[in-house]
Amino acid sequence: MKKKQRWSLRLRLSLFFAILLLMTWSIALVWSWLENRAYINEFFDTQQMLFAKRLAAADFGSLTRQLPDTEDLFPKSARVHKGEQEDDALGFAIFDRQGRLLLSDDENGSNFIFAEKGNGFANSRLRGEDDLWRIVWLPSLDGRALVAVGQELDYRADMVLEMLAGQMLPWLLLLPVLLICLAVIVGRELAPLRSVAANLEKRAPADVTPIETEVPAEARPLVRSLNNLFLRVGSLLRRERTFISDAAHELRTPLAGLSIQAQVAQIAKDPAARAHALEQLMAGIKRASRLTDQLLMLFKLESQQDSSQAAPPRQDEVDWAELLTEALAEAQGQVEGKNLQLREDPPAGPAAPAITGNRDLLAILLRNLVSNAVKYTPPGGRIEVALDQRGLSIANSGHQVPAELAPRLGERFFRPPGQREPGSGLGLSIARRIAQLHGLRLVVRIKSDWFEVKVLF
Amino acid sequence: MRILLIEDDPIIGDGLKAGLAALGYAVDWFADGPAGLAAGKSAEYDAAILDLSLPGLDGFDILRQWRGAGLALPVLVLTARSGLEERVEGLNLGADDYLGKPFALEELNARLRALLRRSHGQAAPVLAHGPVSFDPERRQARKNGEEIALSPKETMLLELFLLNKNSVLSKNRIEEKLYPWGEEVMSNAVGVHVHHLRRKLGEDFIKTVHGLGYALGTVPGPTSGAGR
Numbered sequence: 001m002k003k004k005q006r007w008s009l010r011l012r013l014s015l016f017f018a019i020l021l022l023m024t025w026s027i028a029l030v031w032s033w034l035e036n037r038a039y040i041n042e043f044f045d046t047q048q049m050l051f052a053k054r055l056a057a058a059d060f061g062s063l064t065r066q067l068p069d070t071e072d073l074f075p076k077s078a079r080v081h082k083g084e085q086e087d088d089a090l091g092f093a094i095f096d097r098q099g100r101l102l103l104s105d106d107e108n109g110s111n112f113i114f115a116e117k118g119n120g121f122a123n124s125r126l127r128g129e130d131d132l133w134r135i136v137w138l139p140s141l142d143g144r145a146l147v148a149v150g151q152e153l154d155y156r157a158d159m160v161l162e163m164l165a166g167q168m169l170p171w172l173l174l175l176p177v178l179l180i181c182l183a184v185i186v187g188r189e190l191a192p193l194r195s196v197a198a199n200l201e202k203r204a205p206a207d208v209t210p211i212e213t214e215v216p217a218e219a220r221p222l223v224r225s226l227n228n229l230f231l232r233v234g235s236l237l238r239r240e241r242t243f244i245s246d247a248a249h250e251l252r253t254p255l256a257g258l259s260i261q262a263q264v265a266q267i268a269k270d271p272a273a274r275a276h277a278l279e280q281l282m283a284g285i286k287r288a289s290r291l292t293d294q295l296l297m298l299f300k301l302e303s304q305q306d307s308s309q310a311a312p313p314r315q316d317e318v319d320w321a322e323l324l325t326e327a328l329a330e331a332q333g334q335v336e337g338k339n340l341q342l343r344e345d346p347p348a349g350p351a352a353p354a355i356t357g358n359r360d361l362l363a364i365l366l367r368n369l370v371s372n373a374v375k376y377t378p379p380g381g382r383i384e385v386a387l388d389q390r391g392l393s394i395a396n397s398g399h400q401v402p403a404e405l406a407p408r409l410g411e412r413f414f415r416p417p418g419q420r421e422p423g424s425g426l427g428l429s430i431a432r433r434i435a436q437l438h439g440l441r442l443v444v445r446i447k448s449d450w451f452e453v454k455v456l457f
Numbered sequence: 458m459r460i461l462l463i464e465d466d467p468i469i470g471d472g473l474k475a476g477l478a479a480l481g482y483a484v485d486w487f488a489d490g491p492a493g494l495a496a497g498k499s500a501e502y503d504a505a506i507l508d509l510s511l512p513g514l515d516g517f518d519i520l521r522q523w524r525g526a527g528l529a530l531p532v533l534v535l536t537a538r539s540g541l542e543e544r545v546e547g548l549n550l551g552a553d554d555y556l557g558k559p560f561a562l563e564e565l566n567a568r569l570r571a572l573l574r575r576s577h578g579q580a581a582p583v584l585a586h587g588p589v590s591f592d593p594e595r596r597q598a599r600k601n602g603e604e605i606a607l608s609p610k611e612t613m614l615l616e617l618f619l620l621n622k623n624s625v626l627s628k629n630r631i632e633e634k635l636y637p638w639g640e641e642v643m644s645n646a647v648g649v650h651v652h653h654l655r656r657k658l659g660e661d662f663i664k665t666v667h668g669l670g671y672a673l674g675t676v677p678g679p680t681s682g683a684g685r
Contacts, residue, residue, distance in 0.1 A: 252537040256558035257468030263562040264476040273475060284468045 010186045017182050021175065029168060037160045044151055045121065045136070052138040052149040055092060059142075089155035091133075095146045102145055108133075112148050123153065193219055200226075208234035236303075243302060243412070247295045250413050250424065254288035294426040297364070298412070301433040316359040320352040320387055323359075327366040328385065331374045338379045345386035352387050353457065357438045365434040368427040369394045369453050376400075376451070391456040399451035406444045428453075458573060458616065459634045461505040462486045463493030463519065464535065469558075473506065476562045481596050481609055481616075482569075483637045490514025497523055501633060502530055504572050506565075507552070509536035509543070517550055524551040531572040535560070570594055577620045584619035587676040589658050591619055598658075605657050610635055614650050618663065618673050627670040 091108030095101055099114040111126040118137030126133055135150035192215040199211060210227040261284055265277035328342065335342050355362065373383050373396040381398040401409070401416045408414050410432040415425040428444075431453075435442040441456040460482045464470040467488070474486045485500070487493035490511040497505055497519070505523075509516035520532060534552040536543065544555050553575075554568050570593055574582065584591045588601045596612050598605045607615065613635050617626065631647045643649075651663055651671055661674040 249537055252558045253466055253469070256537070256560060257466055257472060259559040260469055260472030260476060260562060264472050264479065267476065267479050267562070269479070273479070277472065277475060280468050280471055287468070 010183060010190065013186050014179055014183045018175070018179055021178070025168070025171065029164065032167060033160060033164055036163050037156075040156050040160050040163075044156060045134075048121075048134070048136045048149045048151060049138075051092065052136045052147050055094060055147040055149065056138045056140045056145075058140070089152045090150070092147070092149045094140075095148070096144060097146070108150065108152075109148070112150060114146075115148075118146060118148065126150075189216065192216065196223060196226075206237060208237065239302065243299060246413055247299075250291065250295075251288070254284055254291060257284040258288065291424045291426070294424050294430065298426055298430050298433065301361075301430065301437065304437055315356050318355050318357055318359045318362050320355065320392060323363055323366050324385065324387055324392065326363065327370040330367060331370045334371075334374045335383070338374070338377065338381075340374065340377055340380070341382045343382065343384045345384060350389045352389060352392070355438065355440075355457070361434045361437065365431045365455070366392075368431045369455075372427055372453070373451075389457070391454050393452055393454045395450050395452035397449050397451075399446070399449070401446060401451060403446040406446045409444045410442065458503045458613065459483045459485070459501070459637065460569070461493065461497055461500070461502040461530075463488075463490070463497075463505065463511065463516070464508040465489060465511050466508070469508075473565075477566075477569075478637075480562075480566050481612055483613065483635055483640075485637045490516070490519055494519045494522055497528060497530060498526060501630070503634070504531040504533065504569055504576070506533050506535055506569070509534060509538055509547070517546065520547070520550045520552060529576075531576045533565075533568060533572060535565075567594070573620075579620070584616065586619055586622060586673055587662070589615075589619075589662060591615055600658055607657065608653070610646075610650050611653055611657070614647075614654060615658075618671075622673055625666045625669045625672045631670070 091105050091112070093101055093104040093109035093112040095114050099116065101110060101112075101114075104110040104112070108126060111128060112133075112135065113124060113127055115122065115124070115137060118135075119139065121134060121136050123132050123134050125131070132153045133150040134153055134156075135148050138147045138149075139145070140147055192213050195213050196211055196215060196219075199213065208230040210230055211223050213223070215223050258281060261277045261281040265274050265281060268274040268277055328344075334340075370385075373394050376399050377383055377396040378398040381396060383394070383396045385395075386393045405416045409416070410428040412429045413425040428442075432442045435455055443454045443456060445452045445454065458481070460477060462470065462473055462477070462484050464473060464486065465488050470486050470488055474484045477484045485496060485502075487496055491514050493507075493511070494514060507516045507519060511519070516534065516536070520534070523530065523532070531553045532551065533554045533556060534547045535556050535558065536547075537558045547555055553572050556565060556568060570582070573593070582592070582594060584593065589598065591598045591612075593616055596609075598607050598612065598615055614631065617631065617634050628647050632642055635647075635650075636642045655663055659674075663671050664674045666672050
């Protein structure tokens with residue numbers, strides 16, 4: 001895939017360049033042809049006119065009716081340095097006023113068709129031929145004769161083309177060289193990109209070292225973005241690694257419990273002791289499954305992007321009051337069992353705004369906070385819940401958390417010392433992460449006997 | 458053998474207590490640091506099993522304080538933190554052995570036995586006194602090579618005497634070693650167990666030191682040994 005794209009850029013550049021070159025050359029060619037033709041016409045017209053004027057100045061009284069063929073007129077010796085000539089392209093004729101041919105070159109000139117009013121240049125055909133000739137008509141000085149000097153137009157056109165070919169051929173021959181050079185240069189300029197691609201291709205999936213290759217300015221944003229991506233992937237990988245190692249570590253304790261109870265059940269001789277061990281084993285399994293559930297939940301939450309980057313996956317209109325009522329109803333049994341006093345403060349001011357987010361996650365957030373409060377309040381203690389425009393607060397009395405540990409609550413697996421209640425140290429982390437995903441802030445405050453968790457809207 | 462177990466996890470603690478009791482140890486279990494620290498200082502234990510992550514007080518802190526107070530109790534550290542650094546730190550702080558979670562009860566037992574052997578300055582795994590020998594690992598007593606059936610408490614008592622060959626053991630000390638906290642002790646329990654041991658191993662095996670307690674009897678002769 002990468003290889004194909006890499007080649008196509010080079011190929012396309014070369015192709016575009018070749019097409020552009022051919023187009024500009026075509027225009028240049030047409031232009032050049034027009035210029036050359038005008039030049040050739042001017043040049044030959046001048047020559048013809050000069051020749052005609054010479055003839056017109058001659059004394060026609062002494063003319064024989066026809067000159068011998070010019071080919072035989074001069075001795076061979078005079079024709080050694082004859083140059084490159086094509087003399088059958090030129091011809092002349094002299095007519096009297098009545099149109100009788102007085103004199104001609106006995107070749108083409110004799111076929112000139114007499115034009116009585118002829119004066120100056122005119123294009124016409126010769127007798128018995130299809131080719132167009134350019135003929136200049138000029139009356140002689142004595143007025144008795146009409147001089148005509150003509151040249152075949154094809155000859156001129158051929159000459160123009162020959163001139164053009166002479167100019168253009170070197171360019172045409174150099175075109176492949178040009179294209180090859182272009183391909184090589186483009187290839188060389190793209191080499192850093194190829195090296196980046198090769199680097200990416202052989203890179204190990206977990207390798208997040210930035211790309212150091214020097215690349216052209218145009219490709220620098222791409223490499224910079226890639227390096228930024230590596231940075232983010234790296235931090236994600238680190239987070240996941242820490243998470244996995246933490247999780248494995250945390251699973252050891254429940255596993256040790258299961259293992260020890262299973263062994264006790266195995267060696268117990270007393271049926272009551274064995275029954276007790278099996279009961280403990282079951283409790284341990286329940287605890288381990290709960291821990292794995294919470295780990296999975298947290299892992300899923302951790303791998304989601306922050307709210308600043310992407311919205312939580314589902315967008316429901318969620319009413320805080322409704323969620324809170326549900327969470328409290330769920331904890332009702334325990335509240336009564338522990339004989340806790342639950343007080344809901346009436347909202348001070350306008351009601352809490354609805355939030356757009358994932359309803360299930362927000363329900364878990366509230367459930368975790370409420371169940372924490374219920375769990376860590378000693379029997380007969382108090383729980384106070386307040387919901388208003390600014391936030392939701394759940395506070396409980398009789399906690400045993402030293403105030404200086406408040407900032408560490410919500411760290412994964414962190415449990416303040418002195419906890420008698422079973423727990424994984426993940427509940428608040430999950431709540432905090434859910435809050436984060438919804439762009440909310442979770443604050444823990446400890447004031448003497450009161451432990452308060454606030455969700456700030 | 459009285460073992461101090463400091464472990465905050467209810468399931469592990471409960472299992473260890475039950476498992477070690479089944480293996481013939483008297484176990485006191487504390488689930489939080491400060492209580493465990495105090496217990497280690499106040500009662501006479503043969504060894505301690507110490508979890509590192511404890512509520513209230515870290516296992517390392519307990520170890521540091523014990524060693525600082527000159528307590529030579531053999532300590533086996535039990536932890537989910539099995540990193541090299543932690544192991545080294547634990548051993549440097551005076552832990553005698555290290556066991557990572559999860560672990561097999563058998564291994565814990567073997568390591569505990571090794572610790573106890575070392576702390577009693579005894580290299581051979583089998584204890585012997587005159588015609589009586591005792592294998593602490595198998596909890597098996599023999600007299601003249603013949604197996605003698607003993608109750609768990611009698612076994613513990615025999616082991617206690619064999620590990621303290623040259624000292625007189627007071628009734629209180631014996632009670633402390635045989636019974637963990639919370640277990641009911643009848644007023645003459647020690648006397649009853651000693652009586653049973655004498656009946657099974659010979660009247661001279663344990664002598665009464667009046668006003669002080671009990672001690673091992675003198676061995677009949679240098680030529681008479683275990684398994685003859």
